[in-house]
Amino acid sequence: MTESSAKPDASVSARILALLVEVAPDVDPQSVRPEKNFREQFDFDSMDTFSLAAAIHTSFGIDIPERDYRQLASLDKCTAYVAAKLAKP
Amino acid sequence: MPSLGADMVAGTLVEWRIKPGASVRHGDVVALIDTEKGIIDIESFEDGIVEKLVVQPGTRVPVGATLAFFQGEPSAPQAAGPMQAAGPPTPAPPTAAPPAAARGGKRISPAARAKARELGVDVQGIEGTGPQGAVTLSDVERAAAGVRAAAPAAKDRSGMRNAIAASMSRSKREIPHYYLQLAVDLRAALDWLETFNASRPVPERLLTAVLFNKAAARAAAERPGFNGYFGPRGFEPASSVHLGVAIALRGGGLVAPAILNAEQKPLPVLMRELQDLVTRVRAGHMRGSEIASATITVTSLGDEGVDIVYPIIHPPQVAIIGFGSVVERPWAVDGRIEARPIVNVTLAADHRVTDGRVGAQFLARIRDLLMQPADL
Numbered sequence: 187m188t189e190s191s192a193k194p195d196a197s198v199s200a201r202i203l204a205l206l207v208e209v210a211p212d213v214d215p216q217s218v219r220p221e222k223n224f225r226e227q228f229d230f231d232s233m234d235t236f237s238l239a240a241a242i243h244t245s246f247g248i249d250i251p252e253r254d255y256r257q258l259a260s261l262d263k264c265t266a267y268v269a270a271k272l273a274k275p
Numbered sequence: 276m277p278s279l280g281a282d283m284v285a286g287t288l289v290e291w292r293i294k295p296g297a298s299v300r301h302g303d304v305v306a307l308i309d310t311e312k313g314i315i316d317i318e319s320f321e322d323g324i325v326e327k328l329v330v331q332p333g334t335r336v337p338v339g340a341t342l343a344f345f346q347g348e349p350s351a352p353q354a355a356g357p358m359q360a361a362g363p364p365t366p367a368p369p370t371a372a373p374p375a376a377a378r379g380g381k382r383i384s385p386a387a388r389a390k391a392r393e394l395g396v397d398v399q400g401i402e403g404t405g406p407q408g409a410v411t412l413s414d415v416e417r418a419a420a421g422v423r424a425a426a427p428a429a430k431d432r433s434g435m436r437n438a439i440a441a442s443m444s445r446s447k448r449e450i451p452h453y454y455l456q457l458a459v460d461l462r463a464a465l466d467w468l469e470t471f472n473a474s475r476p477v478p479e480r481l482l483t484a485v486l487f488n489k490a491a492a493r494a495a496a497e498r499p500g501f502n503g504y505f506g507p508r509g510f511e512p513a514s515s516v517h518l519g520v521a522i523a524l525r526g527g528g529l530v531a532p533a534i535l536n537a538e539q540k541p542l543p544v545l546m547r548e549l550q551d552l553v554t555r556v557r558a559g560h561m562r563g564s565e566i567a568s569a570t571i572t573v574t575s576l577g578d579e580g581v582d583i584v585y586p587i588i589h590p591p592q593v594a595i596i597g598f599g600s601v602v603e604r605p606w607a608v609d610g611r612i613e614a615r616p617i618v619n620v621t622l623a624a625d626h627r628v629t630d631g632r633v634g635a636q637f638l639a640r641i642r643d644l645l646m647q648p649a650d651l
Contacts, residue, residue, distance in 0.1 A: 210525075213525070214387070229523070229525050231523075232483075232484070232578050233550060236482055237554065240477040240480075242477075252473075
């Protein structure tokens with residue numbers, strides 16, 4: 187990862203973390219391990235995934251088809267997904 | 276102190292959300308009460324002016340005790356009287372619930388709140404470092420390091436475990452359960468759902484669970500032998516369906532607050548209310564009117580991958596419906612075998628009230644409703 191791309195991704199990741207805590211307020215943000223699946227870490231269920239997808243859609247203004255929900259399985263995966271969507275013209 | 280369940284004998288006032296002289300409207304949250312089911316938002320059952328707060332935070336008081344005195348609004352004069360709060364079996368009329376994020380008060384996770392109580396730290400005095408100023412566990416621990424306060428007794432989920440144990444033991448002891456199971460082909464429902472969701476942005480989409488909830492609520496409304504309470508005078512059917520939804524808490528524990536009048540609500544409304552309910556429950560913001568008013572309950576363990584749920588009735592209710600995972604199975608259609616998405620729907624019902632035959636009809640009605648999703 188280059189320095190120029192690291193900064194926007196870090197900002198995207200921080201925004202997603204804030205959204206995660208908003209939709210799952212019982213998750214302590216300091217305990218989130220970015221590489222680990224939400225399901226393993228926090229017993230995420232289909233409602234959690236839906237709520238996070240909805241929050242990301244609203245916050246970043248990107249479309250997220252249902253088949254893409256599985257790409258939102260961890261903070262790192264969410265960040266990569268959103269960054270890729272934002273990079274597209 | 277309102278009763279927030281058949282087994283509740285007392286509750287502890289955690290904090291007041293009102294002050295003497297404040298104007299309160301029906302449905303406003305006036306206090307937080309700590310019960311075995313967690314911390315519950317207690318709503319006012321009437322309009323009025325707060326005259327006096329009788330109970331101090333930290334005090335454990337029995338059900339029925341007066342918490343505060345209200346004075347009626349000048350426009351509707353009435354003598355000062357004790358505060359009433361919503362309780363079963365006549366819940367407050369349904370109103371659209373604001374999303375958890377839009378609610379007032381300090382943002383704090385249940386874990387941090389529990390730790391703050393354990394350490395005797397006032398959360399209002401803590402500056403949160405989490406997203407949007409939320410108070411985190413670390414914030415509480417930092418604050419506690421600088422505060423020497425008399426810590427109240429620590430509380431963990433063992434209280435909730437005890438409450439579940441008491442309720443389920445009573446159920447197995449008193450209620451003669453019978454169980455029925457029906458495999459339902461969801462092809463029509465899932466095709467309809469895919470089309471519905473494809474044309475909508477994420478926040479307006481539906482989850483399969485909402486179809487399950489609506490079908491269960493409609494069937495319960497049509498067959499009152501499954502919807503109501505069993506009390507000292509026998510079975511008393513409810514006039515509408517307040518659908519209890521079993522929600523697992525992270526780290527253990529379970530609550531089943533109700534979506535009020537679920538049989539009357541369109542699917543998008545049910546979806547919004549379910550999402551709001553799950554978020555609030557996990558944030559520790561259940562309302563008194565939700566926690567004690569369910570007339571029948573639905574439990575879904577589909578996310579956990581189990582095929583079939585054999586649920587236990589929540590007394591004083593008389594039925595509970597279980598949904599397992601939706602899984603592709605070989606299914607006979609017009610003499611051929613096809614792969615179809617199948618869900619096993621179970622009914623546990625009280626044999627003092629209904630028999631297997633009407634139970635079978637009840638499950639068949641849920642199946643028929645799921646096979647006509649556009650009419651839900």
